[in-house]
Amino acid sequence: MKTLVTRLGLSEEEMAERKQYLELGERDCEVLRAMNEQLGEHGGGMADSFYAHLLKYPELGERLGDHAALQRLKQAQAVYFRGLTAGRYDMDYVEDRLRVGVAHQRIGLDPKWYIGAYRKYMSYLLPVIHDLYAGDRERTIAACDALFKVISLDMGLALDTYFEVDRQEILRHKEYAEQIISGLPAGLIVLDEQLLLRSINPAMRRLLDLGPRPLAGQHLSAVIDDPALADKLAQVQGGGTPALDILIRRDVQGEERYIDFHLARLQLGASHVILIIGGDVSERIRARAELRESEERFRLTFSMAGVGLAHLSVDGRILRSNRRLQDILGYSEDELRTIDYDEITHPGDRGKGRELLDRLLRNEIESFANEKRFRHKSGRYVWSNFTLSLVRREDGSPRYFISVIEDITERKQTAEKLIHLAQYDALTQLPNRTLLQDRLLQAVSHAGRNRGRLAVLFLDLDRFKDINDSLGHAAGDTMLRQIAARLSMQLRESDTVARLGGDEFVILLRDVQKDEQVAAVARKILDAVTRQVTVGGVEFMPTCSIGISIYPKDGRDGETLLRNADAAMYRAKENGRNSYYFYSEGLNEKLLHRLHIESGLRHALEQNEFSLHYQPQVDAVSGEVVGVEALLRWKPSSGAPVGPDEFIPIAEETGLIVPIGEWVLREACAQAAEWRRDGIAPLNLTVNVSLRQFRSDIASAVATVLRDTGFDPRSLTLELTESVLMESPELVEETLQKLKALGVRIAIDDFGTGYSSLAYLSRFSIDTLKIDRTFVLDLPDSRDDVAIVKAIVALGKALNLSVVAEGVETAEQADLLRGERCDVLQGYLFGRPLPPQALRERLLDARAVLT
Template sequence: MIPLPPPPVAHKPWMSRAATPLFIFPVIAVIALAMIWGATYKLIGIERAAAEHAVAVSGRELAETYEAQVVRALREIDQTLKLVKYAYERGRRFEVLQELKASALLPPELLFGISIADRDGNIVAGTRPPAQHNVASEDYFRVPRGVDTVFIGQPPRLVDDAKGKLQFSRRLSAPDGSFAGVVIISVDIAYFVSGYDAAKLGAHGMLGIVGTDGVFRARRSGDKVNAGDTVGKATIVSDADDEPAEARLVTNPWDGVQRYTSARQLFEFPLAVIVGLSADEQLAPARAAVRLHALQAGTASVVLLVVIFALWRMSRQLARARKRAAEEQVAHAARVEYLAYHDGLTALPNRTLFSKLLGQSISQARRYRRQLAVIFLDLDGFKAVNDTLGHEGGDALLKQVAVRLRECLRDSDTVARLGGDEFVALLPELTQDKYAAIVAQKILAAIARPFMLDGQEVRVSASIGISVYPEDGTDEQALGKNADTAMYKAKQEGKNNFQFYSETLNASSAERLSLEKALRHGLERGEFELHYQAKRDVQSGTITGVEALLRWRPDGGDIVEPGRFLPFAEETGLIVPIGRWVLMTACRQNAAWHALGLPRLTLSVNLSARQFNDPELLGHIGAALAESGMEAGLLELEITEALLIGNVERALKILDGLKDIGVRIAIDDFGAGYASLSLLKRFPLNTIKIDRSFIRDLTSGREDKAITRAIIAMGRTLSLTVVAQGVETKEQADYLRENACDEFQGYYLNVPMAPADIAELLRAQGKLPHRHDLHGGIELAAI
């Protein structure tokens, strides 16, 4: 029997309808709209959360800054109270204020009013006329009768811009220990909120000080100052007594404004500082961005619906167009995926893809008992390229570096860019550590070759750190961290080298100990010596001063260049005793030249960061001047911009101390840092020295010319002496002379010399005639 063929499969009507454009396109529209709005809401949520977090963290940082300001002011007030109390109880009685004022031991009267009340509350002495003659009924008189701590009185209730005082008091005791009265300091309430910065806090921000009793001692919002109103601290920030992670969003009860509020308890005083940022002001940009995203999503939705409707009507005629659109969508998805895992600038894998590849390689290495290496690379001098050629030049350099890195690796190896000028390479299936060292050496050689950027030859180097699996780590985080650590060790070793994380770092530690020992012995054995490089007046060519330069000759052998030992000396702190020796030796030498009848010279000595922050710096400078007999006005101390902007207030205090001694102050390598003109105006400077990087390309670089002219003009505006360092050619000297630079120094004039050679140079200067060069300046006839 021949079997019958199976009956044809009947297609269900709903399946047929689902395959038609009438059904497909609405479904596509719904899905696409869901994707658009889902992505939009997610993006809005991310941006809102990021903005809220940024504002909250900013509020905490402002609270920390405000806390430090308030604590400083309160400590000064409490110290003054203790001083008056001590002097009073030592028998000075009511004359104590006049005596302390005459000795300049009291704070300025403009800010603080100080008075003494006897045991009956009568004001018997004061630095200002008293606002009331008896304070017996005031809390700041009554409470201190039984306690010997600083007491902060409740202020009068102030509304908006009303004036008021905040009273601080301490108990005064009679010789028999009984209550003798109180000392009172009166301070304007507005003083404690004078740090209100509208640029950061906005028009509806808030600064305030509230007592543990819940009474505001001072509060400011915008230009309005208030005080005396009561509010529970728990309604502001519930955990104000703890260290807050960040500010919290609360509605402040006194004005109904919603603010990100941060409160910090002052452990030394019964007060808490409160800082608030208006949510409406701080989140306005984020809310505008949310509206923009919603508008964009709506526009995209409308466009999508129009397109879907058009496709629905022309589905049969545009079958090929639909296919092409699908292919384009696939290509776009592939492009998006590619961009998600690759660096857009260099086309190398990015951090995400490298992390995945490293995780896979670790799993395979663990399974097959293999080794692998991670190489972490950072470019040396990349910032200088960015500063000189701009970000376009820096991007071009990174692209060329990526090409050279790929050429140094096998096809099975991976190189990725992590960001900035940081690259990382993965060497899987590593048979021995030697291969990692070979690759690192190839990379150093490749990077060391000059790059051509915008027609200019640029040279950079690289610092490389290497970690090996499994010796230096068994997971991605450990290997990456250890390679990064080794890279920083390479930078400490002078850059342009590579370091392994393990044994090589241990050996390096031994070398560091050996170098430290050699430096200590070098100072003890007199192995250090000073050379001097002359500075000359640009117009006359006359030697106006010298700069002392340190040299090290271990065991009487060859000179070790400063770059090989000074960074280590700075790191270990040996720079402080070495710097003292330099200062003393240089001052003695300058005095010796003057004793020989040679012209008076300005002596420049460089100060490192550790020397500048040495608490005994002023004492050692004074001792060097006194012992050598050199005039203080002939000593010029050179510091970098970084020392000034690191801690402005501390730097200003130190510079004022140096100025009081009478020494000159110069900014070295000016232009290479970030000091602003407004900041420089605050410091008592005498000289700025133009960084040699601008002088080097002065005759060929248009930007360097413009920068140099601007620095010279700025120096003249600020009445500063402008010195160009690193002058190596006649063309550079002529340009500086034409643009009215004051002084210059460099190998074009003379190399650093021994003291005897400087003396001969000064004698020759007095004997030689002068001549005019082709540009109208004056040079020595022979040097």
């Protein structure tokens, strides 16, 4: 309060002067003190009346607080009223009065309410004073006069308080405004209506490089001399435009600077002022220029880039695209803006990279790349190397994506071609051994994890080499392609058929439940293969042999499964071909034994390991030996003899039968010629000819042997199997005619076991039918076999053919065959196959008839 007393200049001298002016003397103080003692009981009433009057006005009621606060104010007011007539008006009184005034000013009690309160106070006291002095006019007037004087003194102090507080508030606001203006980062100039400077803040001085020199009262042109600014100021000064903006360029200390000025005309009292607010926008201007340059560079780069570029909205719309992307996809930029990104993405790639996209949105990665396919406007799909990054707003939220799309279709196609060449068979387009092994590895792994089963079928075409040998490799390739197509049609999408090479195929069956299921597939394959094929105008009825191994019982890895299926396939061939066989333990040993035999056969001729035995053939009526059949025997130099049933099929499959057969023919003819020179009566020599031999220009080979050995061709019979007749009729007929021209006789061996057409017997130059031993074995007990034998003999007689029965071991069999008019008999009953020397001795014996 002392500070406030000082600011108001309320010294003791000032207060004495105010009392003197109000004529407030000691007599008045005595009257007031006397009155104060008598008014003590009215303090509370006056406070109640005072605040009751104030509370009539809602705006005051809001400021006077709650009930408790109001009671405290009333108590304070009662004390105040008692102090008003206390008669002591020294400096303590002054400070107390000022304190009350400050309190009322702070709660918002304007002077009008304050003066009204004094009026209420007087209205309350006048009746009280009148009653107090019981009509004593002089005393009443003296009391009222003293009371008016002190109230005037008190009101003066209160109003001084209000005015000083308001003045201090104005000074604070002025100082605050000046501080704000001085501290503004923007420059500010205040002009009067004549454009004379009233003030300029430090920021504007720095902006214009004006220094600290005084500028107040100078014309604006002394600070800024710019015609464009002057023109704008004239517009604002005239009042036609309240505010304008202008950008000017100034050179400040050798630096080009751009200043943005805002001009405004404001009413200030009865006059106007003009404000010039300026800011340095040089960096912004330069940044904009750089941005424009950068945008131009970006536009050119974006437009001329060698890869496709696009801006994508967060929801997948194409916002912007460059020329390369339009070329890649075949759409114009306007068309692309109407296309959703997912619409042109291959369905199989729409979910691709979803996890990476989520990580990108979570700001865990800055970008990602993968390969995707996009649909070209033409409908074809384009392979691309697709890169995506995200542009964010300042708050970190996604703004748009930038995608880079590189057309890798050609590269992908080249890679796919290379992969295809590496993994697929060029002839059949089936998976090759490499891809098969990969799929087999995956299938075994999957089956192992899921405790499943799978099957491997090893398929080999029967007698395929004969096609290559007879018609050439082009014909063989044609058949392989047809077989490959047939195999593919029999399988599920999850299965695999592969070509290992040559005529070998492998089929992988996944998720098989039972062996019966695999067997059913094998039968379907056999049926599919065994359909007529026309190659080079020649009709064939191909067959195949299938070996089967099952995971896990036959092997727990692909190599073992393939090896065991291969072994089972050889067993299927041994069982007559055109069949399937499941692998069983021990087959590998048999396969190794077979490979050992094949290896031995390749060296048997060179090492003279072959020999011939001859089995007599007797006239069914006379019992005389009329001929012999040459039978091949093999005794490897490093092992035990190998039976014909074991090595002949292997020689047939490997093609070794051709050179071996030529050796047999030459050796037999030479031996028969020697017997004749030894004086043995001429015998018919029968030599077996395989299918491969028949196809390998057999007529030329026979002619050469006959010429070299001097053997009579009329005594030579070549035995052919029925399968030979199933070859191309023209080829068979031509070859048989050549042989017949040499004088050689032709016999059909094992007649009745094949599928030859009876028409072939009349068409071709056949001399002899040979009844297979299987029909003789159960004679005379088997009624079916008896009927078959009768039919064959009758057929031979009807066609004027000689009939030979082999495998005759009992007299009963011989008697029945004689009874059916069979011409020649052969079997153990008449003699086992003998070496040349042993047979020679038998033939020279006087007992030439062996019955």
